[in-house]
Amino acid sequence: MKKLPLIEVEWDDIVGQNSWDDLGKDYTSDRITCKTVGWRLKSNRKTIVIASTISKGALCTDRTVIPRSVIKSMRRLK
DSSP: OOOOOEEEEEEEEOOOOOSOOOTTSOGGGOOEEEEEEEEEEEEOSSEEEEEEEEOTTSOEEEEEEEEGGGEEEEEEOO
16 A cells, blocks of 8 residues: 555535525625545545555545535644
């Protein structure tokens, strides 16, 4: 199995709401910032793909695909 970098990504999540609300409410402060830690599987100029669990048999689960446009910071842990 090839060695994958372990990284931490801080990113702004998309927030949705499905109940009636005041049109005048200021939704701009409803942003949620997330941190995801995992092994970087793939990346290109638009997205990065991280898996939080990998096996020695080259399998993975708990994949997250993050658009680069919402990434605030990214750092290599290992």
